[in-house]
Amino acid sequence: MNRVLPVSWTESEGRAHVGGLALADIAARFGTPLVVIDQRHLENRLARFRAAFGPATGLTYAGKAFLCGALVRLLARDGWLVDVVSGGELELVRRAGFSMENVILHGNAKSAAELERAIAYGVGRIVIDHPDEVNDLRRAAAAVGAGHRPDLLVRLNVDLTPETHEKVRTVGPGTHFGMSPAVAASVARRIAGAGEWCLAGVHIHAGSQIRDPALFSRVAAAAVDFVAPLRLCFPETVELDLGGGLAAPYRVGEEVPSPRRYAEALMAGLHRSGAEARLGAYRLIVEPGRSVIANAGLTLYTIHARKPLDGAGEALAVDGGLSDNPRPSLYGASYEVLNVSRASGEADRTFRVVGRHCESGDVVAPSAALPGDTEVGDVLAIPGTGAYVFAMSSRYNGVGRPAVVFVRDGAAREVVRRETDDDLLACDLSLGGPGAARGARPVSAAAVRPSRAR
Numbered sequence: 001m002n003r004v005l006p007v008s009w010t011e012s013e014g015r016a017h018v019g020g021l022a023l024a025d026i027a028a029r030f031g032t033p034l035v036v037i038d039q040r041h042l043e044n045r046l047a048r049f050r051a052a053f054g055p056a057t058g059l060t061y062a063g064k065a066f067l068c069g070a071l072v073r074l075l076a077r078d079g080w081l082v083d084v085v086s087g088g089e090l091e092l093v094r095r096a097g098f099s100m101e102n103v104i105l106h107g108n109a110k111s112a113a114e115l116e117r118a119i120a121y122g123v124g125r126i127v128i129d130h131p132d133e134v135n136d137l138r139r140a141a142a143a144v145g146a147g148h149r150p151d152l153l154v155r156l157n158v159d160l161t162p163e164t165h166e167k168v169r170t171v172g173p174g175t176h177f178g179m180s181p182a183v184a185a186s187v188a189r190r191i192a193g194a195g196e197w198c199l200a201g202v203h204i205h206a207g208s209q210i211r212d213p214a215l216f217s218r219v220a221a222a223a224v225d226f227v228a229p230l231r232l233c234f235p236e237t238v239e240l241d242l243g244g245g246l247a248a249p250y251r252v253g254e255e256v257p258s259p260r261r262y263a264e265a266l267m268a269g270l271h272r273s274g275a276e277a278r279l280g281a282y283r284l285i286v287e288p289g290r291s292v293i294a295n296a297g298l299t300l301y302t303i304h305a306r307k308p309l310d311g312a313g314e315a316l317a318v319d320g321g322l323s324d325n326p327r328p329s330l331y332g333a334s335y336e337v338l339n340v341s342r343a344s345g346e347a348d349r350t351f352r353v354v355g356r357h358c359e360s361g362d363v364v365a366p367s368a369a370l371p372g373d374t375e376v377g378d379v380l381a382i383p384g385t386g387a388y389v390f391a392m393s394s395r396y397n398g399v400g401r402p403a404v405v406f407v408r409d410g411a412a413r414e415v416v417r418r419e420t421d422d423d424l425l426a427c428d429l430s431l432g433g434p435g436a437a438r439g440a441r442p443v444s445a446a447a448v449r450p451s452r453a454r
């Protein structure tokens with residue numbers, strides 16, 4: 001269980017603690033569903049990546065895994081970059097005071113407004129996903145009229161089939177990210193030939209939840225093979241942004257490579273493909289997301305009902321589910337479940353733990369072993385839910401998104417508050433509340449401009 005749980009997890013007097021606080025007390029204080037982040041675990045992960053990769057690598061946190069202002073400040077403190085994929089993520093990072101120079105903007109369908117905003121804010125790098133984007137950028141730069149030009153990377157789709165869930169595979173047959181080497185090469189020549197933008201390097205993100213280090217070596221080699229014949233298109237030090245994808249352990253017994261093993265695999269790929277000799281100076285960038293934050297986090301739910309299921313055991317219905325964690329429905333994601341109100345109880349019965357939403361697929365865990373005396377009011381913890389959970393949450397069934405609490409050394413800090421009914425209704429202009437007044441305020445044409453058609 002150790003690898004799945006946050007580092008500060010302890011059990012005493014029948015209660016589970018994280019960050020020196022009893023989880024049942026945290027749930028009572030902040031309510032449930034609640035995302036709890038063990039700050040020490042998070043800081044340890046950031047440090048382990050830095051130790052594995054050294055000071056020269058551009059360690060970039062993939063913001064899509066989970067973003068909030070408190071996290072962004074930690075990343076800035078520890079010298080990380082951040083990758084964002086939307087105007088909303090960019091805005092969050094900017095308002096957290098993060099240096100825009102250290103932001104990488106990704107996205108396979110960036111709007112004109114997003115490109116303009118990125119240029120106006122001075123983001124450091126933009127990753128070009130498709131050939132027309134060069135013209136989109138030119139238009140955006142003209143609209144903004146800014147002198148600043150972000151560096152560009154071209155996103156490559158290479159012929160690899162990573163062993164992972166097909167929905168999180170982002171290279172190879174049937175995927176729609178980036179460009180084939182031939183198309184990317186022509187785009188690279190076009191950018192370099194025009195001389196308007198600095199073509200800083202190449203980007204490949206093969207997919208997520210990748211357990212096989214050999215895949216990372218192949219990604220590194222593919223980047224070198226792409227850049228080498230085009231070397232003159234890039235600056236003296238070319239950037240090799242090799243994406244993220246390192247797996248996180250979700251279930252007991254799941255083995256995943258360490259940050260060090262991940263770094264070694266990438267280095268081995270670079271070495272084997274002759275990066276030094278063929279490219280000269282290069283800088284490595286990596287973009288881990290889930291492997292940084294997944295196991296720092298857990299979700300707390302309160303049991304609202306226990307009931308027999310016709311011929312299928314018993315169900316425990318909790319106060320969240322699909323709206324705060326769509327991963328079980330999307331990918332059949334499987335998690336451990338712990339009763340933190342009875343941490344010392346023997347897990348002698350299995351339950352189907354279900355969410356509160358109106359779909360039979362809203363199952364948090366189809367078969368969770370828990371103490372038989374588990375009852376309504378107990379608090380369940382789902383570890384491994386720091387990544388792609390809060391970030392993917394929705395307002396389905398009018399259930400507000402959960403709060404997020406950072407815990408460390410006996411203190412809990414609410415870093416994202418729970419959504420209220422007013423938050424939920426704030427955009428409904430017909431309801432006449434405070435949000436409606438906000439919505440009715442005149443806004444500038446620029447703020448409402450739709451994505452420009454190509």
Ligand SMILES: Cc1ncc(COP(=O)(O)O)c(C=O)c1O
Nearest residue numbers: 062205208244245287288289290
């Ligand atoms: C471009 C890019 N970089 C990095 C990541 C992070 O992946 P992971 O969270 O699996 O490390 C993703 C995930 O989708 C991505 O699309």
